[in-house]
Amino acid sequence: DIQMTQSPSSLSTSVGDRVTITCRASQYIYSYLNWYQQKPGKAPKLLIYAASTLQSGVPSRFTGSGSGTDFTLTISSLQPEDFATYFCQQHYITPWTFGQGTKVDIK
């Protein structure tokens, strides 16, 4: 199975800050990489697909980059509604595998 290593596992930050989350795959996955946002009690919400394509309706402050094995999710200016947990996920081959998550909370 492909291992997805996400970092950091948590970060405390402030409104307006720039946030960067990284995800590394244990083998080459081209651009078969999704990023999700999850809030407590809710299903994950797709933010970015194909590593860098913004899902419809997602604010442009979210950007994804990378290909191959190394990927990044950036939030350019954190808003109050962005405090949540973020996951990466590869869908190059099954089983789908997910990063362990990054919890973004208020400093």
Next chain:
Amino acid sequence: QVQLVQSGAEVKKPGASVKVSCKASGYNFTDSFLHWVRQAPGQGLEWMGWISPGTGKRKYSRKFQDRVTIIADTSASTADMELSSLRSEDTALYYCVTGGGDHWGQGTLVTVSS
């Protein structure tokens, strides 16, 4: 709009089986794979398997291979996931998800407790 609506919460005893249903609407049900993913309390996301409703083909995670069955009813646009021989570690939220990861059901909490 695309919607996946799942069946309600379940409480089961160890050793029992549970069936979770997922009703799809707003798209051609036979055109997209449907996956099942679970999330234990406070934990990460774990893929269980997929089904192609149009062909009936399915694939399961090796971890659940012996205990999980996924079926689809194209006339009703529903997919069911059945997990057998339940143990306490199976307590989790179970989600159905469209093939691109772009639509998720609301989740079904399955609690396994004696």
